[in-house]
Amino acid sequence: MGFFDELAARNPTASPTKRWIYAPYDQLTASVGPLAEQSPGDACLLLVENPAKAARRNYHKQKLLLVLANQRNFALEQAERGVHVRYVIADDYASAVAETAAKYGPLVAMEPAERELHLDLAPAVAAGALHLVPHAGFLSTADDLQQSAGVYRMDAFYKRIRRRTGVLMDGGKPIGGRFSFDGENRLPWRPERGDPAAPKPLQFASNAVKDEVVELIERRFAGHLGTLRAELAPTTAVEATAVLEHATANLANFGPFEDAMSTASGQLFHSKLSALMNLHRVLPRDALARALSAPVPIASKEGFVRQILGWREFVWRVHRATDGFRSVPTTNALSAELPLPRAYWGTRSGLVCLDHCVGQVLATGYTHHIPRLMVLSNLATLLGISPRELTDWFWVAFEDAFDWVVEPNVLAMGTYAVGDVMTTKPYVSGAAYISKMSNFCEGCAFDPKSTCPITRFYWNFLERNREALRDNVRVKLPLAAAAKRSAADREEDGRVVGIARAKLAAGVTMVPRDFSTKTLF
Ligand SMILES: Cc1cc2nc3c(=O)[nH]c(=O)nc-3n(C[C@H](O)[C@H](O)[C@H](O)COP(=O)(O)OP(=O)(O)OC[C@H]3O[C@@H](n4cnc5c(N)ncnc54)[C@H](O)[C@@H]3O)c2cc1C
Numbered sequence: 001m002g003f004f005d006e007l008a009a010r011n012p013t014a015s016p017t018k019r020w021i022y023a024p025y026d027q028l029t030a031s032v033g034p035l036a037e038q039s040p041g042d043a044c045l046l047l048v049e050n051p052a053k054a055a056r057r058n059y060h061k062q063k064l065l066l067v068l069a070n071q072r073n074f075a076l077e078q079a080e081r082g083v084h085v086r087y088v089i090a091d092d093y094a095s096a097v098a099e100t101a102a103k104y105g106p107l108v109a110m111e112p113a114e115r116e117l118h119l120d121l122a123p124a125v126a127a128g129a130l131h132l133v134p135h136a137g138f139l140s141t142a143d144d145l146q147q148s149a150g151v152y153r154m155d156a157f158y159k160r161i162r163r164r165t166g167v168l169m170d171g172g173k174p175i176g177g178r179f180s181f182d183g184e185n186r187l188p189w190r191p192e193r194g195d196p197a198a199p200k201p202l203q204f205a206s207n208a209v210k211d212e213v214v215e216l217i218e219r220r221f222a223g224h225l226g227t228l229r230a231e232l233a234p235t236t237a238v239e240a241t242a243v244l245e246h247a248t249a250n251l252a253n254f255g256p257f258e259d260a261m262s263t264a265s266g267q268l269f270h271s272k273l274s275a276l277m278n279l280h281r282v283l284p285r286d287a288l289a290r291a292l293s294a295p296v297p298i299a300s301k302e303g304f305v306r307q308i309l310g311w312r313e314f315v316w317r318v319h320r321a322t323d324g325f326r327s328v329p330t331t332n333a334l335s336a337e338l339p340l341p342r343a344y345w346g347t348r349s350g351l352v353c354l355d356h357c358v359g360q361v362l363a364t365g366y367t368h369h370i371p372r373l374m375v376l377s378n379l380a381t382l383l384g385i386s387p388r389e390l391t392d393w394f395w396v397a398f399e400d401a402f403d404w405v406v407e408p409n410v411l412a413m414g415t416y417a418v419g420d421v422m423t424t425k426p427y428v429s430g431a432a433y434i435s436k437m438s439n440f441c442e443g444c445a446f447d448p449k450s451t452c453p454i455t456r457f458y459w460n461f462l463e464r465n466r467e468a469l470r471d472n473v474r475v476k477l478p479l480a481a482a483a484k485r486s487a488a489d490r491e492e493d494g495r496v497v498g499i500a501r502a503k504l505a506a507g508v509t510m511v512p513r514d515f516s517t518k519t520l521f
């Protein structure tokens with residue numbers, strides 16, 4: 001039986017006297033919001049599957065699968081609970097809502113997390129067909145985010161929300177004596193030296209909905225980015241809970257190895273909860289509760305809590321407060337204008353760190369935070385790639401990308417394109433960091449201590465941006481170190497960057513002899 005027949009078989013009858021609720025594709029929950037306030041028999045639910053939205057960008061097939069299959073399974077689960085579900089396929093969200101409202105009366109929905117969906121729904125809101133109530137899926141309040149001299153700071157936000165909620169607090173003091181244990185969570189992961197084995201990534205059986213959506217994607221969105229890995233996609237409520245349990249079971253090792261990267265495990269001890277939390281298939285409050293009750297060291301517990309209660313809430317609030325960075329002075333603070341190289345679409349660059357991370361993203365739609373920040377964003381920033389182009393790449397390439405989360409992470413954290421609005425400095429590094437925190441260099445034709453060009457990229461980045469970063473106290477030391485380099489070294493830095501840019505633009509794989517016959521340092 002296909003999805004629509006299955007839904008018809010389970011669906012209770014519709015009625016205008018019931019409360020009509022619209023749940024956008026990323027509000028797939030009956031545990032908070034209007035759907036939670038209604039007994040199932042008194043609620044009717046509108047879900048809209050929008051092929052035009054799916055085709056709006058070259059979204060990774062894995063993301064299309066996660067969104068569509070979770071939405072369809074959510075429809076079946078709600079019908080099973082006794083909620084009447086109207087499941088509409090339409091190229092326009094507002095019209096689908098307005099049509100339903102014309103038949104049954106106005107609908108209610110939580111305000112969209114995505115700015116884009118806000119705009120898409122505006123006509124239905126303006127026409128009175130849709131009434132928006134506050135989003136109940138997030139954990140922060142507007143007051144938690146405070147601006148000071150035009151900037152937002154995650155540290156202050158996090159402390160405020162910890163104090164307000166009492167999470168990991170004891171009598172007004174942070175448990176463990178500190179708000180952040182970040183400094184302890186920076187170990188590389190070397191299983192050959194006795195570090196714990198990485199857990200196997202979860203795999204999920206097929207189900208009728210998933211199979212049908214896979215077939216739909218291969219038929220209608222065959223040209224979209226990436227590889228479909230149906231077995232890696234959780235698509236039911238039960239599977240979403242399994243991901244949460246898996247994350248909790250591995251939480252003890254999350255902290256220490258949070259920043260580690262390895263070709264042997266792309267996920268390591270990370271939760272892979274972002275896609276499910278962004279769809280509200282897993283609620284942040286539930287992820288938080290599990291972490292808080294897990295018997296794990298404080299460094300791991302606090303590290304995970306900071307991701308969910310801190311960073312995730314912070315980026316959402318900043319995105320809203322700045323209207324998606326439309327109200328900030330600049331979105332290209334470092335005047336980076338180069339086009340995104342083909343290496344980000346899978347052409348081999350010869351830099352194994354970059355090629356490995358891109359390969360993982362194209363194959364799965366996922367990497368954890370550090371490959372995103374310290375490889376994919378770092379290299380683009382060092383080379384002067386357009387932050388907007390990089391953001392648009394992240395947006396299509398990752399299974400968990402939605403405007404409110406991808407834009408702050410790339411435009412602010414990853415590239416410093418909005419200057420110090422959200423972060424205090426650019427997160428950039430040379431080869432030493434990548435070599436320390438990963439095993440990527442072991443399989444690379446370049447040597448991180450001699451022939452690798454990335455450290456030259458780093459010095460050249462500082463030199464190029466000396467003026468733009470002049471007043472930034474956190475970059476003072478690196479700028480001073482860069483200033484001490486000889487004129488010959490600075491010239492060589494520029495030459496190496498020039499060669500790398502040309503090779504990347506041409507889509508040519510780089511090898512050590514491209515740069516010099518001697519070592520680079
Ligand atoms: C350049 C760049 C782009 C990013 N793009 C996205 C994106 O499109 N979508 C997305 O959800 N996250 C994004 N992030 C944030 C973060 O990298 C991912 O949320 C995380 O890697 C997802 O993997 P995980 O679920 O295994 O996370 P874990 O390491 O297990 O962390 C737990 C949870 O904390 C939350 N979290 C942690 N850091 C952040 C953060 N900076 N912003 C928001 N949530 C956070 C996520 O919900 C995550 O599931 C990006 C980060 C960077 C540096």
Ligand code: SF4
Pocket residue numbers: 350351352353354431434435440441442444445446447448452453454
């Ligand atoms: S040697 Fe350089 S290019 Fe190669 S993996 Fe290491 S850091 Fe990356």
